[in-house]
Amino acid sequence: MIVPKPPGTHVRAEVIGSSDPAPTDYHVWYYGAGVWKSTSWLGVRTLKSVSDMWNYQEVLTELRPRLVVEFGTAYGGSALYFASVLDGLGLDYRILTVDTLPGRIDQQAIDHSRIDVVTASSTSSETAAHISQLRSLFAGPMFAILDSDHSGAHVRAELELITPLLASGDYLVVEDSNLNGHPVMPDYGPGPYEAVESYLADHPGAYRRDEAREAKFGFTFAPGGWLVRQ
Ligand SMILES: C[S@@+](CC[C@H](N)C(=O)[O-])C[C@H]1O[C@@H](n2cnc3c(N)ncnc32)[C@H](O)[C@@H]1O
Known part of the structure; x- marks a missing residue:
């Protein structure tokens, strides 16, 4: 069953340009069944859709980043996953989570020599300073992912912090923009999706939406959240 959207809400087919309801039905089932809560990488819980993880792998392989910044570590499974991909590519890189x-x-994430695990708020000035320092030490492409507090106000503040630290061509994923009826949890309130919309309204041209990436596997937990810095 497809969750109805409130009047006026932007209705997006999960495959852009497609009216096939199957991907959205699967998305609603996948999220509601909690599959993402019982997913792991190398035995470490990873709160993700597995098709989004495959997309990350393809983005990382194309981008070959020297720096990955993740807001929201949780168990460390996603940080460990990024490290596995970058280790496989043979890159000299650093991950800040x-x-x-x-x-x-x-402990696997804490012990990994290329992962910096930091206790801080994603929107603190210490975090911005840490990213700036790592950018100079690991010059080159950067991949960033916002996956911490999913309230619209917090994600908007994260976008304000991270955007000036990204260079043209760098990649940003704003996670869990599926909340607030896109298409799950219609009563959530403004979340990541609304934060991206408002940021892009105020800063047109800051990012290009990577719609092909978003559409690739039919559904994503990050609709509208696959962004290339312009
Ligand atoms: C959805 S989980 C992260 C999932 C993880 N990236 C993964 O894929 O397995 C969100 C995390 O954000 C953290 N968090 C909440 N507010 C935060 C903030 N202001 N700054 C940094 N992290 C925060 C929470 O403690 C929680 O561990």
Whole structure:
């Protein structure tokens, strides 16, 4: 069943340009069944859709970043996943992953020599300074992912912080923009999707939406959130 959208809400087919309801039905089922809560990478919980992870792998392989910045570590599974891909590519890189709650982060992520696990708020000035420092040490392409507090106001603040730190061609994923009826949890309130919309309204041209990437596997937890810095 497709969750009805409130009047006026932007209705997007999960495959852009397609009226086939199957991807949205699958998205609603996948999210509601909690598959993403029981997914792991190398035994570490990773709160993601697996098709989004495959898309990350393709983006990372094309971009070959020297720096990955993740807001929202949780158990560390996603940071470990990025490290596995970049190790496989043989890159000299660093990952910065930031979370306010350090207690549940798996030792594998903490021990990985290329992952910096930092306890801080994603929107703090310390985080911005840390990213700037790593940018100068690891010059080259950067991949960033916003996956911490999903309230619209917080994600908007993250966008304000991260955008000036990204260079043209760098890649940004704004996660969980599927909340607030896009298409899951219609009563969530403004979330990542609305934050991206408002940021792009105020800063037209800051990013290009990577719609082909978004549409590739039929559904994504990050609709409208696959962005290339212009
Ligand atoms: C959805 S989880 C991250 C999932 C993880 N990236 C993964 O894929 O497995 C969100 C995390 O954001 C953290 N968080 C909440 N507010 C934050 C903030 N202001 N700054 C940094 N992290 C925050 C939470 O503690 C939580 O661990």
